[in-house]
């Protein structure tokens with residue numbers, strides 16, 4: 001089985017984000033990059049399938065800069081076999097990213113039997129790439145997947161919908177599956193795994209290698225801004241019952257007049 | 263001179279930190295309170311290659327150098343100094359075999375540690391001999407086809423769970439350090455009595471016990487080197503292990519600094535975060551200086567060991583400075599937390615209790631200074 005996993009590298013959740021001077025993107029020089037946490041579920045799922053299906057290969061693909069190849073190296077340290085990087089320092093939109101991923105998958109020379117990804121990237125939060133990629137490859141896609149069971153050619157997928165209900169899908173043949181938290185517990189990269197990853201093949205492609213040009217751009221990023229600073233919370237002291245009664249009516253009043261939520 | 267770690271070394275540290283943040287930090291307090299032995303965490307860390315950092319590739323290990331072993335140890339101690347004592351004791355016990363053992367002994371005793379999760383104890387200290395290790399009284403008597411071991415050990419980490427004990431004793435107390443010898447004892451041998459777990463101030467998740475040897479028979483082939491080689495093996499072990507112990511002090515100190523920085527930005531007094539008060543800033547600055555200076559000393563001691571340079575003086579600087587700094591930094595962290603720092607609800611009182619041991623084991627801070635003074639005065 002040829003399993004592909006699309007991974008993105010995103011700023012560590014603890015990173016302090018600052019927009020660039022011209023507002024076109026965020027400052028990337030001081031960012032510590034990590035693999036998008038949702039993609040870890042995708043990598044883990046691929047490795048679980050590989051463990052049960054001899055002769056399977058796990059190929060990770062990523063679009064982004066070579067400054068730091070953390071996400072691909074981590075995926076290979078976890079156990080993926082091979083990696084493709086479409087190199088660009090530009091901030092691509094979802095359409096261009098999907099097109100680049102499609103190009104990289106085609107360039108790998110392997111026909112995908114399954115494509116896995118995270119359900120969203122925690123930095124741009126667009127939730128679009130897996131669906132666009134599926135459309136471009138003319139494949140079905142299922143997103144927000146929290147259950148995955150493979151029985152021969154049949155894959156049963158559980159998908160979370162609003163209100164905590166689950167939808168169950170049965171698919172056969174190549175599918176794009178976008179994974180959510182809860183699907184599995186991603187393994188840690190072991191230190192021997194990190195050493196082995198260094199010897200695994202990582203192929204770098206350019207945007208033109210995968211047929212992506214500026215003409216593909218659907219979305220232009222013009223003004224990144226930090227969200228307005230939250231005003232400090234209000235504290236109400238109610239040490240005894242008498243005070244509590246007053247505080248309740250005060251809070252209710254403020255919820256009406258100031259917060260305007262009731 | 264380039265002070266940067268290699269990309270691979272940075273990755274080791276980052277991935278180890280991820281494990282520590284998810285698996286150790288959230289439960290460290292609980293283990294501290296219950297004193298339970300963190301066997302599952304130990305095993306998980308072993309599975310990820312974070313344990314037995316000294317085993318070379320030729321014996322199935324990861325072949326880390328001393329610097330890499332220090333980076334890993336610092337990170338594990340960042341999570342919990344107490345648990346790290348258990349982890350580090352494995353290395354401490356395996357090192358004498360790696361240093362003094364022949365090929366057959368290495369294969370027999372070391373390789374199993376690479377194939378499955380196993381625990382080891384390093385047994386040097388005795389009830390009446392701690393700092394004065396050359397005066398140990400445990401005797402190894404030649405009985406023709408085996409050694410007979412008699413005596414007592416004290417403060418032995420991992421003793422209740424160890425598969426293997428590396429034991430120091432003497433073939434003749436009159437010979438002083440020239441009589442010190444070292445052999446490998448396997449668990450469950452007749453006459454080996456394992457004492458009760460010590461109830462300690464800190465490192466409560468680590469297992470510390472006394473041992474009694476009552477006519478324990480140990481095969482002749484379990485002696486490391488020749489009878490009388492033990493002292494040299496112990497000294498060489500320390501050159502390698504002191505940077506490790508020192509790096510665990512760096513880990514604990516870094517944790518205290520991180521906790522203090524975070525808290526000082528959140529806690530408001532007199533209308534501003536306490537981090538905006540200069541007195542707190544001075545403390546934080548001093549803490550940061552000490553953490554980095556400790557780390558640099560550790561890295562130098564480790565690099566010297568890796569370059570096969572004699573590092574006795576620098577390794578002792580590192581151990582003494584890092585351990586003393588860790589004590590000061592964790593004490594200051596409690597100060598910065600104020601009353602909350604004194605409560606078990608917050609992490610820093612544990613750090614302060616755990617830090618104290620680093621000034622005591624593997625050569626007290628006083629003994630390090632004796633070593634250093636000897637090195638400096640005899641130069």
Ligand SMILES: Cc1cc2nc3c(=O)[nH]c(=O)nc-3n(C[C@H](O)[C@H](O)[C@H](O)COP(=O)(O)OP(=O)(O)OC[C@H]3O[C@@H](n4cnc5c(N)ncnc54)[C@H](O)[C@@H]3O)c2cc1C
Nearest residue numbers: 384385386387391392393417418419622623624625626628
């Ligand atoms: C939790 C824990 C775990 C341990 N784990 C192990 C282990 O796994 N294996 C092992 O073999 N040992 C272990 N030890 C033992 C540890 O290494 C010793 O406790 C340490 O070496 C000090 O020895 P001591 O306790 O006998 O103190 P002593 O040697 O009695 O020292 C008491 C005090 O006197 C000072 N002192 C002693 N001699 C001098 C001198 N010449 N000049 C100036 N000051 C001096 C010391 O610095 C100290 O302050 C452990 C100890 C503890 C507490």
